[in-house]
Amino acid sequence: MGATIVEKIFSSRCGKAVAAGEVVMAPIDRAMIHDITGPLAIEKFKEMGGRKVFDRNRVVMLFDHQIPADSIEAAQNHVFMRKFAEEQGIFNRDLREGVCHQVVVEEGLAAPGEIVVGADSHTCMYGATGAFATGIGSTDMGFALKFGALYFRVPDSIRIEVEGTFPRRVSPKDLILAITGDIGADGATYQTLEFTGNTVQNMDMAGRMTCCNMAIEMGAKAGIVPPDTVTRSYLAGRGVIAPLEIASDPDATYAEFKDYNVSTLEPQVAVPHNVDNVVPVGEVAGTPIDQVFIGSCTNGRFEDLAAAAEVAGTETFDPKVRVIVIPASRKEYLKALKAGTIERFVNAGALVEAPCCGPCMGGAFGLLAPGEVSLSTSNRNFKGRQGSAEAKVYLCSPATAAASAIYGVITDPRGV
C-alpha cells in the first residue's frame, strides 16, 4: 500500500514504516521559539529538569510579536530569552530579522523531509518547502527542547488539487480563503492539507507559503507542497542541498480529495468574525474601513507588497484610512526598498513599519477602537483579534487591501 508524503517523512525520520493514525515519538529537526510563547517554553524546559537543549544549532530563536518592546513586561521577556540563548549558546536573531515563519523559510531552516516544530500555530507555513511542520504549545516545546523529540499522531491527509490560471489580480490568498470557506474552520482538524495540481506547481514559493500558512485556519496540523524544481531552486540559494525526492505514492490513502479551479476565482474576503466566513469581494464591496494592514507571515513578502503596489499605482490612499505596511522580514524589506515599492507606499500615505507581526496579533500596536473596521492581509479575524472585541476585521489579499486603501471602502481590485 502506498504512503502519503507525510507518512513517508515520519517513516524516514523514524527508520520504520508508520502510517496515519499511529502515534510515534519522532525526532525533531528544528524547533522555533519567539518572544510570546518562548519564555513559557523555557520555563517548562527548566521545570522538566532540562539543563542543555537537545542541540543548540537546531533551536531557532527570534523576537517578532512585541518588538521593539512595547511594554516593560515584553522587555523583561526579551531579557529572559536573551539570557537563555547566551547560557545555551543558541544563536538568537533577536529583533533583527523579522517574522519567525518568514525567517525560518528564507534562511533555509526547513527542508524537504524534515520534521520542524514551532511554538506558534502558523508554523505549518514551512510545509511550503516540503517539510512536515506544525505548531505546538509551550509545554510541548519545553519537551522538544529537552529531548529533541515529541509525540505525534501521524496525520492522514486531504489531497487538494488546484488547476487553472489565476485571473488578473487574483492570488494564492484568494485561493486559500476560498478553500477555507469551503472546508471550514474545523474541516481538516488533525489532518494534513497536501496541495497539488498544475496551479500549485506553477506557483512561486511566496504563494505556496501563503497557502500552507493558512492550513491551521481549517484546523489542520500541517500544510505541505511536495517538493519540486521550484522548491529546490529556492532552497539551493539558501544553503540547503535538498536531495530528497519525496512525494506521495499514486496509491496513497487519503481521507478526502478536493478539487479547485482558479480560472474563474474572484477576489475573496473573510468577513467577521470567522476565517471560514468567506465571500467574493463583490458581496462586501463598499464597506467603509478605518485601517488597512498589509503584512504578516501570510502576506508580508516582497511578492505581496509588489502586488499591492501594482494596484496602488501612483494613487494616494484615502486620508481617512490608516494604512500600515509591514514587510515580513528584513530581507523582504530590502527587496521592496530596492524595487521602489516602499517609496510608493510612503508617497501614498502609508505607515511603513520595521519587520514584525504588527497589528495581526492585537498586542503591540495598530489596535482597533470599538466600532472600527480593519481590512487585513493577515490570517485571523476573530473577535478582538486586532484590539477591541467591538471592532471588526476583514481578511483579504494584498491587491484587495491596496484597492480598498485608495477608496476607503472594500473594493474589488480588478476594477481599479
Place this chain on the structure above:
Amino acid sequence: MKVWKFGDDVDTDAIIPGRFLTIYNPMELAKHAFEGTRPEFAMGVARGDVIVAGRNFGCGSSREHAPIALLGAGVQVVIAKSFARIFYRNAINTGLLPLVCAETDGIHDMSEIEVNTLKRIAVVEGKTYHLEPVPAFLKEIIEAGGLVEYAKKLEEVPLCTVSR
C-alpha cells in the same frame, strides 16, 4: 458546579486576547479570561465550574496562556463536541481535562453539572451525558499530572516507538 456554555469555534484570542500574552501567572491571566467576548466570566466563575461548548473549542493561536487562564479561573474540565488540535494538546499538557461529548447542545448555561471522570459521565439536570475516552497515549500524561511531571520521570525518550 455550574456550566458556562459556549458555541462553536471558540478561539484562543477569545479565551485570552493577545495583549495579555506577556502575563504567565495563572491567577493574573484568569482576570482577563474571555475579556471582551464574555466579560462576566472572570468575575462570575467559581472553582470547579465547567465550560461546555460546541465544535472546535480552542481554535486559532497556539498560546498556552488559554488553558492556563482557564485553570487559573478554577476550571478543570472543558466539555466540547470537538477540540482544536493544539489547544487539546496544551490542555492535556497543563492539566486541564478536555473531554469530548457529542451531545452538548442539550446542556444549558448556568445549569448545575457534575462530572465523573472515572465513569466518564456528566450529569446535568438529571440527564446523563457520556464523555468519550481520551486517546491511550495521552492517558499516561494525564495520569502523571501533565507533561512536565511526565517528562521529569523520563530518563530518555522512547524514540521512534509506535503506539495507537
